[in-house]
Amino acid sequence: MLSLRGVTRTYDTAQGGLQVLKGVDLDVFPSEVVGLIGPSGSGKSSLLHAAGLLERPTDGQVMIDGQDVGALPERARTRIRLAKVGFVYQFHHLLPEFDAGDNVALPMRINGVSHSVARARASELLTALGLGERLMHQPAQLSGGEQQRVAVARALANQPRLLLADEPTGNLDPATSQAVFESLRELAKTTGVAALIATHNMELAGHMDRVFALRDGHLEERPAQSQAY
Numbered sequence: 001m002l003s004l005r006g007v008t009r010t011y012d013t014a015q016g017g018l019q020v021l022k023g024v025d026l027d028v029f030p031s032e033v034v035g036l037i038g039p040s041g042s043g044k045s046s047l048l049h050a051a052g053l054l055e056r057p058t059d060g061q062v063m064i065d066g067q068d069v070g071a072l073p074e075r076a077r078t079r080i081r082l083a084k085v086g087f088v089y090q091f092h093h094l095l096p097e098f099d100a101g102d103n104v105a106l107p108m109r110i111n112g113v114s115h116s117v118a119r120a121r122a123s124e125l126l127t128a129l130g131l132g133e134r135l136m137h138q139p140a141q142l143s144g145g146e147q148q149r150v151a152v153a154r155a156l157a158n159q160p161r162l163l164l165a166d167e168p169t170g171n172l173d174p175a176t177s178q179a180v181f182e183s184l185r186e187l188a189k190t191t192g193v194a195a196l197i198a199t200h201n202m203e204l205a206g207h208m209d210r211v212f213a214l215r216d217g218h219l220e221e222r223p224a225q226s227q228a229y
């Protein structure tokens with residue numbers, strides 16, 4: 001679903017070029033949940049931004065759903081990103097004046113889906129995430145973990161092929177993190193979405209299908225249940 005080949009990323013800084021990714025190869029397959037770990041500043045977000053077409057890598061190939069998207073013009077990349085990639089962040093950025101259903105419906109509405117169809121699919125997704133009773137609750141009426149599950153539902157609203165998450169449980173307690181992660185994993189299995197999740201949470205990483213550590217700009221696969229960077 002996602003293939004990265006020889007991806008490099010160099011930032012221009014006052015001190016000269018800072019090479020954060022030095023030739024990253026990675027495949028994430030449908031229904032798979034892959035963890036990305038590494039110390040702060042190791043380049044996890046840079047990798048997710050390249051994979052999610054938010055930024056262009058300095059060099060290398062990014063393929064989504066079998067299509068080489070690296071060389072495409074910006075407008076085509078944006079179209080593919082909107083159709084095929086969902087994002088979850090540490091802070092959910094839900095719209096406070098919308099209820100959970102409309103927060104999840106919004107990306108579909110932007111894609112031209114009618115209100116009733118979008119609302120019905122939002123209901124389905126929220127039910128799958130254990131929030132069927134919370135459709136009409138505004139974010140402020142939900143707990144942190146519930147809000148984050150709404151954010152997961154929103155990321156999956158347009159049926160992306162690839163889900164990218166940057167510290168999705170970073171501001172949650174361990175039990176809630178686990179619950180949000182389990183919901184996400186269940187949805188990966190049922191929808192076939194491929195998920196790549198950057199996290200500092202080693203406990204969570206231990207529950208993923210595969211785990212890679214970013215170290216000095218390169219990816220190293222870690223044995224499952226490994227507890228160390």
Ligand SMILES: Nc1ncnc2c1ncn2[C@@H]1O[C@H](COP(=O)(O)OP(=O)(O)OP(=O)(O)O)[C@@H](O)[C@H]1O
Nearest residue numbers: 011012013020038039040041042043044045046047
């Ligand atoms: N736009 C930029 N310009 C210059 N340097 C940048 C830029 N974005 C990121 N960096 C640097 O690249 C390195 C990797 O940053 P990145 O955010 O990808 O790391 P990370 O592993 O996600 O970190 P964290 O776990 O703290 O979120 C850091 O040293 C950061 O300062």
